[in-house]
Amino acid sequence: MVADRPRERQETWVRRFHPGSGATAELVCFPHAGGAAAYWFPLSASLSPEIEVLAVQYPGRQDRHREPPVTDLHVLADLLAEAIGEPASRPRVFLGHSMGASLAYEVAARLEGQPEAAPTLLILSGRRAPSRWRPFHEPLDDAALVAKVRALGGTDADRLDDPDVLELVLPALRGDHRALATYQDTPGAAVSCPVAALVGEADGEASVEDVAAWRHHTTGAFQLRVFPGGHFFIADELPEKARFIVGLVRDAGPP
Numbered sequence: 001m002v003a004d005r006p007r008e009r010q011e012t013w014v015r016r017f018h019p020g021s022g023a024t025a026e027l028v029c030f031p032h033a034g035g036a037a038a039y040w041f042p043l044s045a046s047l048s049p050e051i052e053v054l055a056v057q058y059p060g061r062q063d064r065h066r067e068p069p070v071t072d073l074h075v076l077a078d079l080l081a082e083a084i085g086e087p088a089s090r091p092r093v094f095l096g097h098s099m100g101a102s103l104a105y106e107v108a109a110r111l112e113g114q115p116e117a118a119p120t121l122l123i124l125s126g127r128r129a130p131s132r133w134r135p136f137h138e139p140l141d142d143a144a145l146v147a148k149v150r151a152l153g154g155t156d157a158d159r160l161d162d163p164d165v166l167e168l169v170l171p172a173l174r175g176d177h178r179a180l181a182t183y184q185d186t187p188g189a190a191v192s193c194p195v196a197a198l199v200g201e202a203d204g205e206a207s208v209e210d211v212a213a214w215r216h217h218t219t220g221a222f223q224l225r226v227f228p229g230g231h232f233f234i235a236d237e238l239p240e241k242a243r244f245i246v247g248l249v250r251d252a253g254p255p
Contacts, residue, residue: 010084013079013080013084014028014037014054014055014083015038015054015057016052016053016054016055017040017041017044017045017053018045018048018049018052019052020051023050023051023052023090024051024091025050025051025052025090025091025249025250026052026090026091026092027051027052027053027054027094027095027249028054028056028084028094028095028104028119029043029054029056029095029097030094030095030096030097030099030101030104031056031100032097032098032099032100032126033177033179033180034149034169034173034176035061035097035098035100036057036058036061036062037055037056037057038055038062040053041055042235043238043245046238046239046242047242047245047246051246054084056100058070058172060172060175061168061172065168065171068171068175069171069172069174069176069179071178072182073099073102073179073180073182073183074106074183076103077107077110078110080103080107081110081111084107084117085114086117087114087116088116091253092118092120093121093122093248093249093252094107094119094121094123095123095125095245096124096125097125097126097232097234098125098126098205098206099176100125100127101124101126101127102127102130102185104119104122105185108122108191108193109186109189109190109191112191120194121193121195121196121248121251121252122191122193122195122218123195123196123245123248124195124197124198124214125197125198125234126198126200126203126205126231126232128206128207128211129210129211129212129214129215129217130184130185131185131217133183133184133185135181135182135184136180142174146166146170149173152204152205152230152232153231189217190218191217191218191220192219193218194218194221194223194252195218195221196222196224196225196248197211197214197215197224197225198224198225198227198234199211199212199225199233200226200227200228200230200231201226201228201229202228202229202230203229203231204230205231206231208226212224227241
């Protein structure tokens with residue numbers, strides 16, 4: 001039974017919507033603040049069967065809604081590194097959007113000493129580089145927090161009009177907002193794998209310059225891609241994004 005524990009631990013944190021034993025690579029996807037694993041279902045469907053998506057499920061949402069949210073990004077990264085840090089038998093790429101990009105980076109940094117478990121590529125979307133991020137002290141009541149989420153748009157925003165849905169998602173939103181408010185990266189830390197940074201040209205949360213600064217946080221190759229759209233550009237024109245991601249994963253090669 002001991003040998004099964006890593007798998008059981010991973011299944012607590014990862015959702016596989018389209019399992020594919022024949023997939024040539026795996027893409028570990030980290031959701032945005034307030035988001036859940038299901039956000040990545042459409043991308044998983046688009047990439048299957050060539051690439052298997054492992055969608056991260058944070059505590060405090062959907063099937064983990066009874067668990068308290070983790071309100072410290074470093075603690076959450078520690079837990080994720082332990083849960084998904086098993087050796088990979090195929091190329092492994094991390095994709096994170098918004099808060100998820102910071103988590104993907106922090107988890108990758110924690111796996112630097114484990115080449116067999118570390119990602120071959122980081123795809124970081126809609127997120128300022130750590131060097132362009134500062135902790136903030138912006139106390140928001142529930143109404144202001146929901147208004148901020150609505151202003152950003154995205155597929156989750158419309159669901160907030162449903163009182164029952166709002167009651168379920170508010171604890172996760174509050175917890176993630178608290179985690180972001182206090183987040184600071186580890187000074188001097190960098191990853192060695194290549195980084196592809198993606199940004200929407202009209203993103204009010206992360207400017208092109210803010211996202212381009214990720215180049216200073218890797219000793220590997222770096223590329224920047226600017227797309228039309230705002231903060232949730234990654235969900236727009238999904239077939240185009242899927243083709244682009246497939247190309248990145250193919251170029252990442254074996255671990």
